[in-house]
Amino acid sequence: MEKRIAVILGDGIGPEVTHQSIKVLNAIAAKYRHNFTYTYGLMGAIAIDKTGDPLPQHTIDICRQSDAILFGAIGHPKYDNDPIAKVRPEQGLLRLRKELQLFANIRPVTTYPSLHHLSPLKEKQLQDVDFIMYRELTGGIYFGKKELSDDGTEASDLCIYNKNEIERIARLAFVSAQQRRKKLTLVDKANVLETSRLWRKTVQEISSDYPDVKLDYMFVDNAAMQIIVNPKQFDVVLTENMFGDILSDESSVISGSLGLLPSASLGVSSALFEPIHGSYPQAAGKDIANPVGSILSAAMMLDYFGLYNEAAEVREAVAWTLTNGFVSQDIDPENPHYTSTIGEFASDYISNDIPPNINAKNIAFGKATII
Ligand SMILES: NC(=O)c1ccc[n+]([C@@H]2O[C@H](COP(=O)([O-])OP(=O)(O)OC[C@H]3O[C@@H](n4cnc5c(N)ncnc54)[C@H](O)[C@@H]3O)[C@@H](O)[C@H]2O)c1
Ligand SMILES: CC(C)[C@H](C(=O)O)[C@@H](O)C(=O)O
Ligand SMILES: [Mg+2]
Missing domain, CATH: 3.40.718.10 (Isopropylmalate Dehydrogenase)
Structure with missing residues (x-):
C-alpha cells in the first residue's frame, strides 16, 4: 500500500516522540511491503520563529495533499508566560483543525496491568x-x-x-x-x-x-x-x-501517565494523529519523554488506513516494551530508558530483531546486552 504522510514535528518533545513513531511505521512498511512517504511541515513556535506564522500555507498544502497527518505537539513557554502575545503557537493547531474540519477527536483510554502500580x-x-x-x-x-x-x-x-x-x-x-x-x-x-x-x-x-x-x-x-x-x-x-x-x-x-495516550482527529476528508499531551518543554531535547502516546497514535493511523493487522502489531510492540520494562522516566523513574531506545525496541520487535531473552535491567539508558 502507498501512503503519503504529512509530518508536523512541532515544538518541545514533539520531534523526539514523533521520530519514534516514524521508526515504527518504517518497520511496519518494511515488514508488510508498504510504501510510506513523509513530507514535513512547520507548525507552532518553530513556525513563528521561521516564518512569522504558526501555520504557514505550505503546511496546510502538504496536509491537504496527504493521506494522513502525523503530529507531535506545539507550544513554548515564551508564549505561555506572555498573556498579551497576539501570535501564539496554539493558533496554528486550532486553525489546522478548523481548516481541515477535523471535528471528531477520538481518545481511547486503556490500562496495562504492568502499569497499575503507577496510577x-x-x-x-x-x-x-x-x-x-x-x-x-x-x-x-x-x-x-x-x-x-x-x-x-x-x-x-x-x-x-x-x-x-x-x-x-x-x-x-x-x-x-x-x-x-x-x-x-x-x-x-x-x-x-x-x-x-x-x-x-x-x-x-x-x-x-x-x-x-x-x-x-x-x-x-x-x-x-x-x-x-x-x-x-x-x-x-x-x-x-x-x-x-x-x-x-x-x-x-x-x-499511569499523560505520555501514554494517543488520539485521532477525523474530518470530512482529512485525518490527523497526535498524542494527547503537549510539548512538555521541561523535557525538550533530553530524549526522556514517553513516546508511547505518539506510537499508539501511529497505530490509530494504520487502523484508519485499514491496516488492522499492522495496527495490532504496533500495539503488541508497545505492550511488549511496557511489560518488559523498556519504559521512560515517567513510568519508571528508577530505571528509565531513553525515548529513542524505546522507539528502537518497539521497531526492532516488529522487525523480529529482538532476541527473546533480552534483559531490560541491563539496557537502561543504553543498548541491549543479551543474557
Ligand atoms: N496538542 C498539543 O500540541 C498540546 C497539548 C497540550 C498542551 N500543549 C502546549 O504544550 C505546552 C506545555 O503545556 P503543559 O505543560 O500544560 O502540558 P504538557 O502535556 O506538555 O505536559 C504536562 C505534564 O505532563 C507530563 N507529560 C506530558 N507529555 C509527556 C510525555 N510524552 N512523557 C512523559 N511525561 C509527559 C509531564 O509531567 C508534563 O510536565 C503549552 O505551550 C501548551 O499550550 C500542546
Ligand atoms: C494546545 C491546545 C490548543 C490543545 C487543545 O486544547 O485542544 C491541547 O490541549 C490538546 O488537547 O490537543
Ligand atoms: Mg489538551
Missing part, C-alpha cells in the same frame, strides 16, 4: 477500564467570538454550537458504541448551559437510530469525579470541545 488509583478501580472519548474539536468556546475591552479589563469567549456540529460527531460516537459495549455517555452541563441543552436534545433525537445503544447523561462535574472513582462504567464518552480536553488529560492518570 494513583487503587488496583480494583483500574481493572477492566477501557473507554473511548469522542471530543468535539472544531466548535464550542475554542472557536466562538473572543473579545477584550479597549481598556483591557474585561474579556469574553463565546461558547457556540449548532445542531449539525453536534449531530455529526454524535453519530460517530453511536457507531463506535455499537461496535463496543453499546453504552454512550453524553457529558455536558445541561443544568446550566444552553449549548449543553442543545447537545442533549440533539443526541436524544438521533438516539432512536441506534436502539441497541444505551444512552445516558452525566454532568461534567460529576463525570470528572466518576472517571476517578469508577472509570470502568464508561464505554464511549461523548462531549464538547473544552470538557473533552480537560477530561482526557484527567483520564490519563488511569493509564
Whole structure:
C-alpha cells in the first residue's frame, strides 16, 4: 500500500516522540511491503520563529495533499508566560483543525496491568477500564467570538454550537458504541448551559437510530469525579470541545501517565494523529519523554488506513516494551530508558530483531546486552 504522510514535528518533545513513531511505521512498511512517504511541515513556535506564522500555507498544502497527518505537539513557554502575545503557537493547531474540519477527536483510554502500580488509583478501580472519548474539536468556546475591552479589563469567549456540529460527531460516537459495549455517555452541563441543552436534545433525537445503544447523561462535574472513582462504567464518552480536553488529560492518570495516550482527529476528508499531551518543554531535547502516546497514535493511523493487522502489531510492540520494562522516566523513574531506545525496541520487535531473552535491567539508558 502507498501512503503519503504529512509530518508536523512541532515544538518541545514533539520531534523526539514523533521520530519514534516514524521508526515504527518504517518497520511496519518494511515488514508488510508498504510504501510510506513523509513530507514535513512547520507548525507552532518553530513556525513563528521561521516564518512569522504558526501555520504557514505550505503546511496546510502538504496536509491537504496527504493521506494522513502525523503530529507531535506545539507550544513554548515564551508564549505561555506572555498573556498579551497576539501570535501564539496554539493558533496554528486550532486553525489546522478548523481548516481541515477535523471535528471528531477520538481518545481511547486503556490500562496495562504492568502499569497499575503507577496510577494513583487503587488496583480494583483500574481493572477492566477501557473507554473511548469522542471530543468535539472544531466548535464550542475554542472557536466562538473572543473579545477584550479597549481598556483591557474585561474579556469574553463565546461558547457556540449548532445542531449539525453536534449531530455529526454524535453519530460517530453511536457507531463506535455499537461496535463496543453499546453504552454512550453524553457529558455536558445541561443544568446550566444552553449549548449543553442543545447537545442533549440533539443526541436524544438521533438516539432512536441506534436502539441497541444505551444512552445516558452525566454532568461534567460529576463525570470528572466518576472517571476517578469508577472509570470502568464508561464505554464511549461523548462531549464538547473544552470538557473533552480537560477530561482526557484527567483520564490519563488511569493509564499511569499523560505520555501514554494517543488520539485521532477525523474530518470530512482529512485525518490527523497526535498524542494527547503537549510539548512538555521541561523535557525538550533530553530524549526522556514517553513516546508511547505518539506510537499508539501511529497505530490509530494504520487502523484508519485499514491496516488492522499492522495496527495490532504496533500495539503488541508497545505492550511488549511496557511489560518488559523498556519504559521512560515517567513510568519508571528508577530505571528509565531513553525515548529513542524505546522507539528502537518497539521497531526492532516488529522487525523480529529482538532476541527473546533480552534483559531490560541491563539496557537502561543504553543498548541491549543479551543474557
Ligand atoms: N496538542 C498539543 O500540541 C498540546 C497539548 C497540550 C498542551 N500543549 C502546549 O504544550 C505546552 C506545555 O503545556 P503543559 O505543560 O500544560 O502540558 P504538557 O502535556 O506538555 O505536559 C504536562 C505534564 O505532563 C507530563 N507529560 C506530558 N507529555 C509527556 C510525555 N510524552 N512523557 C512523559 N511525561 C509527559 C509531564 O509531567 C508534563 O510536565 C503549552 O505551550 C501548551 O499550550 C500542546
Ligand atoms: C494546545 C491546545 C490548543 C490543545 C487543545 O486544547 O485542544 C491541547 O490541549 C490538546 O488537547 O490537543
Ligand atoms: Mg489538551
